[in-house]
Structures are given as C-alpha cells and as structure tokens.
Amino acid sequence: MAGSITRKAIIxxxxxxxxxVPFNKITVGDIAEExxxxxxxxxxxxxxxxxxxxxxxKEYVLKELDGEDDFSNSMMKLYAxxxxxxxxxxxxxxxxxxxxxKHRMNDIILPIATFLVDAASGDIPLSxxxxxxxxxxxxxxxxxxxxxxxxKGMYKDPEKFSRFADLLESNMKNTIEFLRS
Numbered sequence: 001m002a003g004s005i006t007r008k009a010i011i012x013x014x015x016x017x018x019x020x021v022p023f024n025k026i027t028v029g030d031i032a033e034e035x036x037x038x039x040x041x042x043x044x045x046x047x048x049x050x051x052x053x054x055x056x057x058k059e060y061v062l063k064e065l066d067g068e069d070d071f072s073n074s075m076m077k078l079y080a081x082x083x084x085x086x087x088x089x090x091x092x093x094x095x096x097x098x099x100x101x102k103h104r105m106n107d108i109i110l111p112i113a114t115f116l117v118d119a120a121s122g123d124i125p126l127s128x129x130x131x132x133x134x135x136x137x138x139x140x141x142x143x144x145x146x147x148x149x150x151x152k153g154m155y156k157d158p159e160k161f162s163r164f165a166d167l168l169e170s171n172m173k174n175t176i177e178f179l180r181s
Contacts (some may be wrong), residue, residue, distance in 0.1 A: 007045050009035040011056040014049070018088045023095035050104060053092060057108045062115065071119045071172065075165030078112065079158065082146070086154045093150050105143045113138035120172040130179035137175060141168055 013034035017026050026049060032039045046052040064081055068074045082089060093101060117134045145164050
C-alpha cells in the first residue's frame with residue numbers, strides 16, 4: 001500500500017475499533033490486523049495509539065473546518081463534529097489517564113486554535129510573539145471548556161456551546177486589540 005493509503009487504512013481501522021472496543025483494550029496488533037498491515041508498518045506512521053488518536057483527530061477536524069473563516073461558525077462545526085463522534089470521544093476519555101487526555105486535547109486543539117485566531121484576527125497584524133500568545137490563550141480556553149463538557153457527558157446544548165463561542169470570539173478580538181496596542 002502507498003503511504004497515504006496505508007495511513008488512511010490505519011486511521012479507518014482505529015475509528016472502526018474505537019466505536020465498539022474500550023480504548024484501553026485496543027492494541028496496535030488489533031489495528032494492524034484490521035488494516036491488513038503488520039505492526040512495524042503501524043509504527044512507521046505513528047509512535048503509538050495515542051499518537052494515532054491525536055494526529056488523526058487533528059487532520060479530520062481541520063479538514064472539516066477547511067474553508068471556514070467565521071469564528072462562531074467554526075466553533076459550532078467543532079461542536080457538531082464532536083457530537084457525531086461522542087461515543088468514541090467518551091470511550092477514550094474514560095480509558096486514558098486524565099493528565100494524558102488533557103495534554104493530548106491541547107495538542108488537538110492547538111491547530112484548531114491557530115485556525116480560530118486567524119479567523120478572529122482577520123487583517124489585524126500581530127507580531128509573532130503576540131500571535132503565539134493569542135493561540136496559546138485560545139488553546140487553553142477552548143481545551144478547558146471542551147474537557148469540562150466531555151467530563152459532563154457531552155450534553156447536547158448547542159446554545160451553551162454557542163454562548164461559549166461568542167464569549168471566546170469576543171475575548172479573542174479584545175485580546176488581539178490589546179496585543180496590537
């Protein structure tokens with residue numbers, strides 16, 4: 001299999017397994033067997049299952065958000081994506097050590113936060129240092145909110161998520177204005 005085809009087969013196999021098998025029971029061997037590859041091929045593409053989870057999630061979410069330039073719409077798309085995959089997300093959440101989950105959630109949110117900062121800042125120029133501050137702020141706020149939401153069972157409340165998105169966008173604009181001055 002070509003590299004990108006193999007990578008996709010690994011991700012698809014993982015996504016299939018995580019829907020029905022507790023996350024902590026999934027092995028590299030299970031994923032490799034489902035994908036029709038050997039374990040070494042898995043390790044060529046990913047360091048471990050957590051790396052697979054993190055990288056595949058980032059790729060998927062960014063692909064879903066591609067072309068979106070409105071901050072609130074982006075956040076509501078993120079909400080919809082997470083709801084569609086809530087059983088898998090809750091499976092991982094309940095079977096991964098809390099600090100590891102938080103660390104990986106920040107890894108997943110970082111490129112999304114970058115995307116959101118770009119959407120919020122528009123044509124407002126920021127120095128590299130200030131841009132990094134804005135991205136870290138957005139990553140932290142978004143990850144904290146999402147982890148709390150996941151911890152409470154990923155309740156379906158688009159209004160609350162929308163209010164958070166509006167608050168975050170307002171804070172982002174204020175932060176960008178502050179950093180610009």
